[in-house]
Amino acid sequence: MAINIGVDVGGTFTDFSVSGPASGTLYYKLPSTPEKPDQAIIAGLEDLLRNNALEPNGILRFSHGTTVGTNALIQRRVGKVALITTRGFRDLIEIGRQTRPKVYDMHQDFPKPLVPRWLRYEVSERIQANGTIHTPLDEKELKELGATMVLEEVDCVAICFLHSHAFPEHERRAAEILKEVMGDKISIMTSSMVYPEFREYERFSTTVLNAALLTVMSAYLDRLTRETKRIGLRPDPMISQSGGGLMSAGYSRQYPIRSALSGPAAGVIGAAYRAGVAEERNIITLDIGGTSADVSLIANGEPSTVHARHLAGFPLRLPALDVNAVGAGGGSIAWIDKDALLKVGPESAGAVPGPACYDKGGSEATVTDANVILGRLPSEALLDGRMPINMELARTSIEHLAKKLKMSIENTAIGIVQVASAVIVKAIRAISVERGYDPSEFTLFAYGGAGPLHAMEVAKELGIKKVFIPPNPGILCAEGLLSSDLIADFVKPLLCNFDEKAKENISMVWEELNVQAERWFESENIPSQNRKVSWTADLRYRGQNFELPIPFEVNEFGTREIEQLRSAFDNAHEIAYGYAQPSETVELVNVKVKLSGVLTKPSLLKLPVSEEGIPISERMVCFGNEQWMSTKIYRRLDLAPGQSLAGPAIIEQMDSVIVVFPEDIAKVDSWGNLLININ
DSSP states (O other), X not given: OOEEEEEEEOSSEEEEEEEOOTTOOEEEEEEOOTTSHHHHHHHHHHHHHHHTTOOGGGEEEEEEEOOHHHHHHHHTOOOOEEEEEETTOTTHHHHOOSOOSXXXXXXXXXXXXXXXXXGEEEESXXXXXXXXXXXXXXXXXXXXXXXXXXXXXXXXXXXXXXTTTTOOHHHHHHHHHHHHHHOSSSEEEEHHHHOOOSOHHHHHHHHHHHHHHHHXXXXXXXXXXXXXXXXXXXXXXXXXXXXXXXXXXXXHHHOGGGGTTHHHHHHHHHHHHHHHHTTOOSEEEEEEOSSOEEEEEEETTEEOEESOEEETTEEEOSOEEOOEEESOSTTEEEEEOTTSOEEEEEEEOTTTTOOGGXXXXXXXXXXXXXXXXXXXXXXXXXXXTXXXXXXXXXXXXXXXXXXXXXXXXXXXXXHXXXXXXXXXXXXXXXXXXXXXXXXXXXXXXXXXXXXXXXXHHHHHHHTOOEEEEOSSGGGHHHHHHHTOOXXXXXXXXXXXXXXXXXXXXXXXXXXXXXXXXXXXXXXXXXXXXXXXXXEEEEEEEXXXXXXXXXXXXXXXXXXXXXXXXXXXXXXXXXHHHSOOOTTSOEEEEEEEEEEEEOOOOXXXXXXXXXXXXXXXXXXXXXXXXXOEEEEEEEEGXXXXXXXXEESSEEEEETTEEEXXXXXXXXXXXXXXXXXXXOO
16 A cells, blocks of 8 residues: 655644545644654654554655755754855855845845855856856865865855856866865855856855755754654655755755745645646635745646745745745734834744643734634634643733733734734735736635635635635645655756847757756656656846746747747736837747656545534634624534535634635535635
8 A cells, every 4th residue: 555645844833644545645733843843743653653554664755845944044053154256256145236125124134144254265267258268267276275164164165156057167177176175074066056047146145055054954854764764664755845846855965945945835736736626727825824824826727936036035046936925824923013003923933832822831912812812713722622722821912912002802803813814915916916917816725724714804805706725724735745746947048139040059958958857857767657848938128137937848949939939928028017029139048947757646536425514513703893793613524515604604624724704605515625705
């Protein structure tokens, strides 16, 4: 019996999804252990194996979404990195771009570089933008620098030379020399290895971030692998990537920066898979966990992708799903600003000490405490009784804010929920309206432990008429790992006019990328029938500073293919910026290829026919200012396919709670999804 396990570690909970057992897909959830995330993983795996009579040697695949890299960068608990660069560019990663993190905040500055100035070294070498060697690499000087860095006891060396994205010869030679001088214990990383795009500052920054995480991620994976082997698991963990999809443990050790935003990406993949089966092609995902709310847009079944993000204040130039994260999770702390206005987040109570109602030492009011006060969350316990709730502690935490605001505790709780929802609405507009999409034309796909709690208010504010809630919303990120493929991205820069004269250059680059693709498929042991290749050209109008990715499928470029791709670019520019210039010269910046090793995915089974569920209890729930209503409480597992519920109603399950507002209609579809039509 082949079993696949997906594990997603969040700031508050660690989630498990298991496909393959005869009893059907299993789901499990337990509190995270932030200081040592692998402890919760191992504890959860042991519980699953013991309580469900699963044989460890039957586990075929173990996939993992992790925040280890992100947290390490935020806390600056990273390896000791040295930087070697072209003479004259030592301070590039500190100078950066001449923009401010926040336009109207004159006091906030960029974070200090991860490599202090005394560990940034210059070497005599320079290749010009056209590939001409202006200054040969001084190998003697480089060997002396290698000896110096050995004495400094650095963990990794990042080599970042000018124009090496297109001409990496000097970087490769420098890496060879340093390995000879410094030995195998110190990692050597070149910028052309990590992601060879132009824009020196972003490329240097991405390389340094990757170098800083090498020792952190390797130590974590070593520890996790050792513990999983101890309890009998045979496969090494596969790690979720920020671009969606998985990578092998070996690839993750070499490129740990690719896992930095992995958890939210897995949720988007899981949402796209479930929505696609249910024939919902256009969705906006809303993932609310304990620490943050993550939103993304999926148009025509395809998640949106970006190539530039910021992580811990540093620019990151790698493919990533377009997920916008804001500090509005269940554990987000409510507070009063200097302007005497109520604010929520971004600081979170996390798993420890957690919301006040968890009775783990937390005392500040959170969104979860507010939902308990409003009756939207049960006042006894969560996680099927495994996590007790203390209503009095929730009231005490919110009472402090209520006194300052001169409001009742209940109205203060409503205010907290409404402020959190407003923050989420703003985040959704950033990935929809600001991208040229009307959110009212999409379905809101809500998941995460707190997503279904807030989905209705968010949808109403955006004019969305349908909310889609999967069977296990609180564990969808873990489930998304089971429907992910192995992926890799490669890029070749090629700055030239996009016209008939570019055909030969494009064909040459295409051949080089095909060689890299074949090498990757072979290294990951991907059978030929499971190989999938997707091509993209980055295009821009001449004189522009940023490009748009345009997909293409042909292997050869002729006049007709150039014209078709040019027309597709004009259309994409019209959508993104509201105008197009068909007569303007277009430049080709990069050719990119995304490789997928297609893995088996769990079948989504339809629910068996059963009797309609009836309420298990009733309680007073607040749906707005002074709008308290007696509300029937249902168990999600009791609901039958085709059953409809008229709001107000509360639907409880192990991993989440769903709020159906008055006059709204919720219906269960064949796959157990809950579709709520908003009136």
